[in-house]
Amino acid sequence: xxxxxxxxxxxxxxxxxxxxxxxxxxxxxxxxxxxxxxxxxxxxxxxxxxxxxxxxxxxxxxxxxxxxxxxxxxxxxxxxxxxxxxxxxxxxxxxxxxxxxxxxxxxxxxxxxxxxxxxxxxxxxxxxxxxxxxxxxxxxxxx
Amino acid sequence: xxxxxxxxxxxxxxxxxxxxxxxxxxxxxxxxxxxxxxxxxxxxxxxxxxxxxxxxxxxxxxxxxxxxxxxxxxxxxxxxxxxxxxxxxxxxxxxxxxxxxxxxxxxxxxxxxxxxxxxxxxxxxxxxxxxxxxxxxxxxxxxxxxxxxxxxxxxxxxxxxxxxxxxxxxxxxxxxxxxxxxxxxxxxxxxxxxxxxxxxxxxxxxxxxxxxxxxxxxxxxxxxxx
Numbered sequence: 001x002x003x004x005x006x007x008x009x010x011x012x013x014x015x016x017x018x019x020x021x022x023x024x025x026x027x028x029x030x031x032x033x034x035x036x037x038x039x040x041x042x043x044x045x046x047x048x049x050x051x052x053x054x055x056x057x058x059x060x061x062x063x064x065x066x067x068x069x070x071x072x073x074x075x076x077x078x079x080x081x082x083x084x085x086x087x088x089x090x091x092x093x094x095x096x097x098x099x100x101x102x103x104x105x106x107x108x109x110x111x112x113x114x115x116x117x118x119x120x121x122x123x124x125x126x127x128x129x130x131x132x133x134x135x136x137x138x139x140x141x142x143x
Numbered sequence: 144x145x146x147x148x149x150x151x152x153x154x155x156x157x158x159x160x161x162x163x164x165x166x167x168x169x170x171x172x173x174x175x176x177x178x179x180x181x182x183x184x185x186x187x188x189x190x191x192x193x194x195x196x197x198x199x200x201x202x203x204x205x206x207x208x209x210x211x212x213x214x215x216x217x218x219x220x221x222x223x224x225x226x227x228x229x230x231x232x233x234x235x236x237x238x239x240x241x242x243x244x245x246x247x248x249x250x251x252x253x254x255x256x257x258x259x260x261x262x263x264x265x266x267x268x269x270x271x272x273x274x275x276x277x278x279x280x281x282x283x284x285x286x287x288x289x290x291x292x293x294x295x296x297x298x299x300x301x302x303x304x305x306x307x308x309x310x311x312x313x314x315x316x317x318x319x320x321x322x323x324x325x326x327x328x329x330x331x332x333x334x335x336x337x338x339x340x341x342x343x344x345x346x347x348x349x350x351x352x353x354x355x356x357x358x359x360x361x362x363x364x365x366x367x368x369x
Contacts, residue, residue, distance in 0.1 A: 036206055079333060087329040087336045103159060106311070109333045112164035122204065126167055129208025135340040136325060 009038040012128050013058070016043045017050040017077075018065040018093075023116070027063075033121035037128045047077050051084050059088060060132050066094035075101065075108050082109040089131040093119060148287050150176060157294055163341075166295050167202050170267075173291060174204065177284040180249050180270040181205060183212075184295065187228055188263040188348070194220045196242065201265070201299065205246050215242045227266040230256040233285050235271075243268060250274060255285055257292040259301035265292050299345070306349035308367055315342040317368050320359040 016024055024043040031039050042059070044050045047068055053059075064077060071077050074092045081090060089111040092102075097113045105113050111131065114123060148154035153172045160166050174182050183203040185196070196212035203209040215223075219242035226240060236252040238244070243252070249270035256266045267288055300307050308316075311332070318328040325343065329336040343355065350365070352358035362368045 082333040085330060087326055087334075089335045089337050098155070098159070103161065106162060106334075106338070109335070111335050111338055112162065114164075114168065118168060122171065123168075125206070126171075126204060126208070127164070129205075129210065130164070130167075131335075131337055133208060133210040135337060135344065 009036065010128070010132065012037045012039045012060045012132060014039055014041045015050060015053055015059040015062045016041050016064075017045075017047060017062065017068065018043070019045045019068055020065070021045065023065070023093075027119065027124075030119065030121055030124060034124050034128070036125050039124075039128070047071060047080060051081070054081070054084055054086055059086075061088060061127065062086065062090045063093055064090060066092050066097075073101070074105065074110055078105075078109045089127075091127060091131075148173075148290050149283055150287070153287075154290075157291055160294060160298065162298070163202055166291070166298065167204065169291055169294075170202060170288075171204060173284070173287050174269065177280065177287075178273065179253070179284075180272050181247050182270065183209070183243065183247065183268045184292070185224075185227060185266050185268070186263060186299070186301075187224065187266065194224055196220050196223070199224075201295065207246070211246055212243075215246075227254065227256070228264070230254055230266060232256070235281075239270065240268070253281075253284070255288050255292070257289055257296065259293075259296040261301045261304060263296075263301050265296055265301075267292060300349055308346065308349065309342075312342045312346045312349075313367060315339055316346050316358060316362045319343065319355055320362070320368055 016027060018024065027041060031041065042053055044053055062081065064074065066073050068077055078090055090109065092105060092110050092113045093116055095116050097115050102113055148157060153169060153176065156172065157169045160169055170182055181204045183205065184201045186199050186201050196215050197209050200209040200212055205211060223240050223242040234254045236254065239247050239249050239252040247270040250272050253269040253271055254266060256264055258264050296302060314332060315328055318331060323331065325336050325339045328339045347358050350358060350361040352361050
């Protein structure tokens, strides 16, 4: 079943930081099935290039590979992105998210983690819907 | 009593689940395993005079996300909440509830209620495209989803009569009391604005606060911040 909702597609800007260019090809392929959103992905293979992109334009979501040489893992990279004053959602994607240190992802400023095998149209649709909705000031209008 | 899910890999993911996206992943895995089309989890607390389904929906795998439920009329919302609140055991509906039908296209709906230790109730709505299912499969699905709902209730702080506050929730409330906006707090704490708003939302829910000022006032009154 597709996302067949008769509404205008929501535009989303995604920055994908991954040292493996094939991941970009794969995610582009999966995004073709996300009918609910019009997604533009910029791809960079290093954190430095990612930080440069962030200085140039804004992104709705960042997806970052856990292991990104020369850095060890998200515990080093995500705080550097936050230090660059990015306050949008950051998701860590990795082949294996079962290691214990992944349990601390929120402490390091990441919003979610997902294994690369799990990333498909439905997961991406959920992420885009959830992390681009306005969740500010809940219930304020009721006062 | 601690029972495990019937699928070890999903059980491991459930035990690692921390936030709602983790729980979305687990519920998605279970829905895929049993062949359900989509799902939504509602929390039957804080239901006000004019309930909005998007505000009491904790998790949803819907084409336009849980935010789309804001479009449900208050009459249909009220009717659905009445139906969900009256549930005492899992039920199968021959068609999806009217309020959810445009957002959860399916042949019929399975409803699974769970009462948390606080007395609050979570209800899972599963969209099903099968006309019938073997009883054993239905029982297995109910068992597994109930385990997931119980873990979700714990993660949402519904496992104790007095709400427990996470360190991050307290930090966010403290900075809110200092007059900082969500984006300012995000910069200070190195988080996303989305997550800061989620912490504010969960703290408001736990204290039954109506807005940020009310949240800060109540947090001071009960001693969460000073």
